[in-house]
Amino acid sequence: MMPERLYAGLLALYPRAFRETYGEDMLDAFRELHRTSRLPTVSFWRFAIADLVRSAYQEQLDACRSGLRRFVLGWLAVCALGIVGTGLVASLVSWTFAYLYHPYLEGMQLVPWSYGAFLGAGLGLSQSVALRQRMRMALAWIAITSASAALGLQLVALASGAIGPVGVGVAMGSVVGACQWMLARTPIRRRGWPVLASALSVPIAILLCHPWIQRALGGMNPVAADFHATPAGVNYGAAIDALMRGLQQPRGWMDVAVEFAAMSTCGLTIGAITARRLSQEHRAR
Amino acid sequence: MKLTRAEFHVLLALQHGSRHGYGVMQDVEAMSEGRLRLGPGTLYTAIKRLVTGGLIAECEADAERRRCYRLTRKGRIVATEEAQQLSNLVRVARRRGLLPTPS
Numbered sequence: 001m002m003p004e005r006l007y008a009g010l011l012a013l014y015p016r017a018f019r020e021t022y023g024e025d026m027l028d029a030f031r032e033l034h035r036t037s038r039l040p041t042v043s044f045w046r047f048a049i050a051d052l053v054r055s056a057y058q059e060q061l062d063a064c065r066s067g068l069r070r071f072v073l074g075w076l077a078v079c080a081l082g083i084v085g086t087g088l089v090a091s092l093v094s095w096t097f098a099y100l101y102h103p104y105l106e107g108m109q110l111v112p113w114s115y116g117a118f119l120g121a122g123l124g125l126s127q128s129v130a131l132r133q134r135m136r137m138a139l140a141w142i143a144i145t146s147a148s149a150a151l152g153l154q155l156v157a158l159a160s161g162a163i164g165p166v167g168v169g170v171a172m173g174s175v176v177g178a179c180q181w182m183l184a185r186t187p188i189r190r191r192g193w194p195v196l197a198s199a200l201s202v203p204i205a206i207l208l209c210h211p212w213i214q215r216a217l218g219g220m221n222p223v224a225a226d227f228h229a230t231p232a233g234v235n236y237g238a239a240i241d242a243l244m245r246g247l248q249q250p251r252g253w254m255d256v257a258v259e260f261a262a263m264s265t266c267g268l269t270i271g272a273i274t275a276r277r278l279s280q281e282h283r284a285r
Numbered sequence: 286m287k288l289t290r291a292e293f294h295v296l297l298a299l300q301h302g303s304r305h306g307y308g309v310m311q312d313v314e315a316m317s318e319g320r321l322r323l324g325p326g327t328l329y330t331a332i333k334r335l336v337t338g339g340l341i342a343e344c345e346a347d348a349e350r351r352r353c354y355r356l357t358r359k360g361r362i363v364a365t366e367e368a369q370q371l372s373n374l375v376r377v378a379r380r381r382g383l384l385p386t387p388s
Contacts, residue, residue, distance in 0.1 A: 022329040025306050025352055029325040032307040051324025058330055 003034055013056035015063040072275045078130040080267030086122025087263045113154035120149025148179035165262040173269025184277045286338050288367050291323055292331045296364040303344045303355040
């Protein structure tokens with residue numbers, strides 16, 4: 001009984017689909033093989049484990065090359081690169097504005113949620129291209145991603161000092177991922193509702209949170225208008241400060257690294273939350 | 286479809302009728318006079334590929350509810366072609382003196 005249990009446990013090395021189709025039969029074959037084998041115990045196990053590891057490696061490789069696993073890996077890459085790419089575009093735009101300085105821009109203030117909305121729109125666009133969505137669905141997808149990223153970045157700004165750039169990425173990614181996941185599991189005919197709800201919820205949430213944020217931050221806005229420096233006295237948390245600086249106009253490699261860490265973690269979190277649901281749709285197609 | 290050594294042996298084992306997994310393992314070992322022993326992993330990896338390629342098909346389970354496999358028409362054609370190629374290779378090897386000529 002013990003060898004069978006051990007072998008059944010080792011079957012976990014195979015991809016799930018393979019295990020579900022052939023796992024029972026493999027266990028039957030192993031049972032017979034073990035019962036009739038004349039090999040010494042050590043030789044028998046050496047043969048069985050070598051066979052199992054070799055074939056499991058082959059199956060895992062096949063699973064990566066085709067179908068679902070390939071989709072999931074591609075999706076994670078799209079999510080991470082989509083949001084990192086949008087962040088880089090944001091930095092470039094901000095550099096251009098700083099270069100073409102105009103007094104009109106003096107006093108202009110950017111809050112995290114507006115940046116979040118921009119990042120979300122870029123991410124949603126790259127995702128909907130990757131998913132080859134139709135126009136109506138793509139618009140809904142981009143809208144909900146933008147709205148949830150706005151909300152996510154605004155909310156994580158509160159705790160950013162404590163959780164660091166990776167924490168910011170995970171927290172913001174969880175908000176966006178949860179919204180996308182809900183949209184993906186809503187029947188196609190009813191998808192207007194979550195979009196409308198999120199579009200309304202963002203301004204409401206920001207309005208509700210605003211006094212709290214203001215109190216927490218001592219009445220200061222996080223990012224200065226001149227894109228160069230945060231006004232003295234702003235205590236928005238080191239991580240979000242560096243992140244916002246990195247997103248807008250990185251001062252050095254450290255700012256870029258903070259931006260990259262936060263955004264790629266955010267993208268991977270979103271991908272991890274939504275991959276399963278979307279892969280089911282992909283398989284159904 | 287390019288066959289591996291294990292896959293070709295599975296096709297050969299199914300040439301004389303349907304077999305379940307362990308039956309195929311026994312047949313392969315007997316055919317190769319103990320020189321090739323398939324473990325469950327190698328066997329079912331080969332079976333999966335052959336089923337996907339349409340070379341073998343599942344048939345009704347036996348009395349012990351074990352899934353059986355049988356050779357398809359396509360599988361027979363592919364196995365024959367592979368055997369023909371191997372036979373040609375053996376002929377060349379004989380001509381070059383690598384193998385003794387049968388008396």
